[in-house]
Amino acid sequence: MKYLLKTENLKKYYGKKEVVKALDDVSLAIEEGKSLGLIGESGSGKSTLGRIISCLEKPTFGKISFMDQRIDNLSEKQFRSLRKDMQIIFQSSKGVFDPTYTIGDSIKEVLKNFEKLSEREYEERIDETLKSVGLDPDLKYRNVNQLSGGQCQRANIARALILRPKFVICDEPVSSLDYSIRKQILNLLNEIKEKYGITYLLITHDLSNVSYVCQAVAIMYKGKIVEYLDDTEKIGEKVIHPYSKILYASIPKANPHNRSIVYDKDNERVSELNQIIKGCSFWDRCEKCSEICKKNIPDLKEIYPGHKVACHLV
Numbered sequence: 001m002k003y004l005l006k007t008e009n010l011k012k013y014y015g016k017k018e019v020v021k022a023l024d025d026v027s028l029a030i031e032e033g034k035s036l037g038l039i040g041e042s043g044s045g046k047s048t049l050g051r052i053i054s055c056l057e058k059p060t061f062g063k064i065s066f067m068d069q070r071i072d073n074l075s076e077k078q079f080r081s082l083r084k085d086m087q088i089i090f091q092s093s094k095g096v097f098d099p100t101y102t103i104g105d106s107i108k109e110v111l112k113n114f115e116k117l118s119e120r121e122y123e124e125r126i127d128e129t130l131k132s133v134g135l136d137p138d139l140k141y142r143n144v145n146q147l148s149g150g151q152c153q154r155a156n157i158a159r160a161l162i163l164r165p166k167f168v169i170c171d172e173p174v175s176s177l178d179y180s181i182r183k184q185i186l187n188l189l190n191e192i193k194e195k196y197g198i199t200y201l202l203i204t205h206d207l208s209n210v211s212y213v214c215q216a217v218a219i220m221y222k223g224k225i226v227e228y229l230d231d232t233e234k235i236g237e238k239v240i241h242p243y244s245k246i247l248y249a250s251i252p253k254a255n256p257h258n259r260s261i262v263y264d265k266d267n268e269r270v271s272e273l274n275q276i277i278k279g280c281s282f283w284d285r286c287e288k289c290s291e292i293c294k295k296n297i298p299d300l301k302e303i304y305p306g307h308k309v310a311c312h313l314v
């Protein structure tokens with residue numbers, strides 16, 4: 001099988017006295033053309049994984065391969081030639097653009113870093129890309145403060161697309177937008193995925209986004225992948241891990257800005273996400289927990305083709 005991106009035993013620890021295991025042995029593979037949705041509570045390590053994969057930060061341990069090349073040990077300069085094929089779309093698109101630049105100049109700067117074209121060719125490429133994300137090319141003369149939230153996120157997507165990347169990491173690409181605009185942006189992500197043959201890593205709190213855009217899903221808890229499914233239809237009915245079940249049951253009700261701690265059915269605070277415990281990271285919250293769960297870390301094992309779960313009890 002051909003993988004676009006693969007991580008092996010990826011770890012990222014922060015802090016010295018009090019260590020936070022933001023990533024704790026993450027091994028996953030993303031096939032070309034099979035976008036992966038990454039979900040989990042706030043603090044579970046999703047954005048850290050996005051930053052590490054995209055080489056914005058170095059892992060503490062582990063390997064990352066992208067397009068058959070190991071990248072975790074590359075310097076920024078060495079990674080440059082691959083950067084063109086791996087772009088990131090952040091949640092806060094306003095922060096991506098320098099307000100003293102026009103949108104066109106910001107996008108051109110990205111393009112100029114990688115391609116030597118004539119001024120006319122730069123302008124044509126920018127116009128074409130702005131059109132492909134549903135923006136009037138004349139918006140390139142404005143600065144970021146003269147765009148609406150939806151236009152700004154489209155411009156942000158254009159900035160990522162201008163280099164025609166193979167892989168795009170989208171970190172909460174619609175969560176800062178009004179509900180009415182979210183669907184439009186998700187539709188756009190789907191359209192350009194088809195048009196340009198892009199594969200996404202979609203980091204999101206919103207499970208419906210995963211089914212809409214992705215063909216596979218990984219569920220994270222305390223820096224670990226606890227469940228992986230090679231299929232995103234009716235995910236809620238297919239998940240098996242006790243944490244995934246809680247996540248699926250609780251997320252539609254939860255306030256997206258207040259999810260750092262999940263409450264059990266008795267509404268008691270049961271677990272701080274960063275607390276490090278022995279054995280399975282979820283045992284202190286699991287109703288089915290047995291002695292083995294407190295002692296041994298469960299492997300992420302395949303229980304059906306395309307379905308992996310890290311739980312001693314399945």
Ligand SMILES: Nc1ncnc2c1ncn2[C@@H]1O[C@H](COP(=O)(O)OP(=O)(O)OP(=O)(O)O)[C@@H](O)[C@H]1O
Binds near residue numbers: 042
């Ligand atoms: N630079 C850092 N220094 C110290 N701790 C960090 C740093 N970045 C992240 N962390 C910690 O790592 C853990 C994972 O954070 P991360 O932002 O990856 O989670 P997340 O799942 O993306 O959360 P959210 O959905 O809220 O964005 C958290 O406990 C966070 O506090």
